[in-house]
Amino acid sequence: MIEGYESCLGRRAIVNRREALDNKKNHKLGMADSWTNGQSFEMSPLSEQSVGESRTLRGGVAKSDITINDPEITVNDPLYAKALVLDDGKTRLAIVTMDAVAIGGICEIPDSFLPRLRKRIEEELHIPGRHVLVNASHTHPPEPILCNEDEQVERTFDAVRRAVDGMTEVTIGSGTGKEDRISMNRNLRMKDGSHWTIRHSNPSPPDDDVVGLGPVDPEIGILRVDRADRVDGPPLAVVYNFACHFLFGDPTGKVTANIPGVASRVLEDYWAGQTMAFFVQGACGDIIDVGFKDFMVPREVETLGQKLGQSTLKAVRAISTATSTLEVLSQTVLFPRRTDSAECIRAKEKERDELVESLRFMTLNFELFQSLHPHGTGGSVSPLAAPYHYLRDTDRMRSDYRSMDELNRTNVARYLENIRTMERLARIQDEIATYQRHQAINAESGESTIEAEIQVLRIADCVLIGAPLEVLTEVSLNVKKASPFAQTFLAAFSNGYMHYGPPVGDYAKGGYEVIECFLAPEWQEVFEQTVGELLSRLEGQKNQ
Numbered sequence: 420m421i422e423g424y425e426s427c428l429g430r431r432a433i434v435n436r437r438e439a440l441d442n443k444k445n446h447k448l449g450m451a452d453s454w455t456n457g458q459s460f461e462m463s464p465l466s467e468q469s470v471g472e473s474r475t476l477r478g479g480v481a482k483s484d485i486t487i488n489d490p491e492i493t494v495n496d497p498l499y500a501k502a503l504v505l506d507d508g509k510t511r512l513a514i515v516t517m518d519a520v521a522i523g524g525i526c527e528i529p530d531s532f533l534p535r536l537r538k539r540i541e542e543e544l545h546i547p548g549r550h551v552l553v554n555a556s557h558t559h560p561p562e563p564i565l566c567n568e569d570e571q572v573e574r575t576f577d578a579v580r581r582a583v584d585g586m587t588e589v590t591i592g593s594g595t596g597k598e599d600r601i602s603m604n605r606n607l608r609m610k611d612g613s614h615w616t617i618r619h620s621n622p623s624p625p626d627d628d629v630v631g632l633g634p635v636d637p638e639i640g641i642l643r644v645d646r647a648d649r650v651d652g653p654p655l656a657v658v659y660n661f662a663c664h665f666l667f668g669d670p671t672g673k674v675t676a677n678i679p680g681v682a683s684r685v686l687e688d689y690w691a692g693q694t695m696a697f698f699v700q701g702a703c704g705d706i707i708d709v710g711f712k713d714f715m716v717p718r719e720v721e722t723l724g725q726k727l728g729q730s731t732l733k734a735v736r737a738i739s740t741a742t743s744t745l746e747v748l749s750q751t752v753l754f755p756r757r758t759d760s761a762e763c764i765r766a767k768e769k770e771r772d773e774l775v776e777s778l779r780f781m782t783l784n785f786e787l788f789q790s791l792h793p794h795g796t797g798g799s800v801s802p803l804a805a806p807y808h809y810l811r812d813t814d815r816m817r818s819d820y821r822s823m824d825e826l827n828r829t830n831v832a833r834y835l836e837n838i839r840t841m842e843r844l845a846r847i848q849d850e851i852a853t854y855q856r857h858q859a860i861n862a863e864s865g866e867s868t869i870e871a872e873i874q875v876l877r878i879a880d881c882v883l884i885g886a887p888l889e890v891l892t893e894v895s896l897n898v899k900k901a902s903p904f905a906q907t908f909l910a911a912f913s914n915g916y917m918h919y920g921p922p923v924g925d926y927a928k929g930g931y932e933v934i935e936c937f938l939a940p941e942w943q944e945v946f947e948q949t950v951g952e953l954l955s956r957l958e959g960q961k962n963q
């Protein structure tokens with residue numbers, strides 16, 4: 420690895436690795452660490468500080484407000500960093516959820532946040548850094564929304580510290596719920612086999628060209644943590660994992676935790692504030708809420724959040740809990756960076772030039788088009804005048820009006836064709852800029868690969884997989900299908916941020932996620948293979 424390598428994404432991975440190495444030296448963890456290909460490592464699930472006499476399962480929760488404090492900015496509802504700490508007497512782990520866009524990379528949380536947070540947790544709370552999963556809800560209100568960088572670390576750490584301080588004996592159970600009313604795949608399948616992503620930065624395609632939608636995963640993955648002395652009482656914690664982009668929280672731009680904020684309140688209010696609800700964002704790379712591009716109704720997230728909350732609540736109530744053991748594995752892998760950016764840019768530029776060339780030979784301007792459009796495309800038999808004028812024409816063996824109709828239809832169609840071209844140009848310009856951005860990120864890194872942390876937590880009968888990118892649904896469904904665990908949940912947006920992770924088959928089909936991606940298609944194989952190996956090892960340990 421090149422020293423001084425300053426890519427915002429790579430630097431964090433390196434810091435993590437160095438910290439983990441330091442951790443190995445300093446804490447002399449009880450289990451041998453193994454290295455693979457000299458490039459990846461696994462943290463031991465053992466921490467000497469957490470090895471207790473018994474295997475009593477204990478857990479604690481706490482949260483900190485991490486909202487910006489600025490008189491100029493209106494807050495609709497506060498943003499939180501929430502911490503759930505679990506300890507089975509052998510393994511101690513923490514799940515931290517944050518109302519934020521991402522853990523580093525593209526938002527107010529800097530790349531230094533995760534290493535700083537984990538370092539403090541390791542040093543002061545004796546939880547190995549790699550046992551801490553930090554997930555961002557990927558909420559998108561206009562920034563800034565968070566407290567400053569030092570406060571982010573301080574307050575998040577403080578939530579974890581208080582969760583540790585408040586640990587009590589617990590029981591755990593897991594299960595799944597279903598919510599298929601609020602989300603959809605935003606990748607439209609087009610007649611010509613390509614993909615077109617529904618976005619606000621460019622128009623949707625012509626209606627007639629759309630033939631289908633990409634896959635959606637309506638599963639809510641749930642972990643229920645009960646106080647051991649109150650198994651019939653309110654849960655101590657509910658962790659729920661669901662996949663959906665939350666892009667517009669408040670129509671007036673107020674700071675909000677968006678749909679997960681509403682859903683968590685549904686759960687917390689139901690149990691009169693005695694339960695803490697943790698939203699863990701899933702593989703929502705290509706998933707949006709169903710009202711994302713509706714312009715005929717006001718935007719509001721309350722109903723969508725309530726639906727998610729109610730569906731989660733229904734499933735949580737059906738989960739019974741028992742004592743459980745915990746296991747954590749973490750591995751650093753090398754994802755290949757894409758090498759085709761220049762080629763993709765050239766292809767897009769060629770397409771753009773051809774489209775520009777086609778913008779010729781049109782007679783209408785916008786005002787004339789508006790006047791003629793209802794006539795040119797309407798079903799009326801007499802679009803230009805009252806029917807009797809057309810009848811007079813017929814009686815006089817003439818076709819003056821019908822000829823004008825014909826000409827108008829042709830000109831309107833030509834104008835519309837140019838409008839469609841303009842829509843495609845707007846999209847292509849956006850695509851070229853995105854390719855260029857990722858080309859620059861990869862060039863700046865000077866590396867052909869990037870380190871990524873894959874983390875797996877087994878808690879009760881479920882496994883939670885932490886991945887530092889916006890994984891698309893198909894990849895997540897593959898991982899779930901291949902898993903030896905019946906309940907496998909994917910916490911995308913965890914422990915870092917590397918933009919989109921689309922499936923290999925999508926690269927040739929276009930769509931925003933494929934373009935907004937700096938990884939080569941082979942990343943998917945590395946990811947799925949690593950997850951598969953880690954899960955097999957967890958399964959083996961469980962059966963020992």
Ligand SMILES: [Zn+2]
Nearest residue numbers: 557664704889
């Ligand atoms: Zn996103």
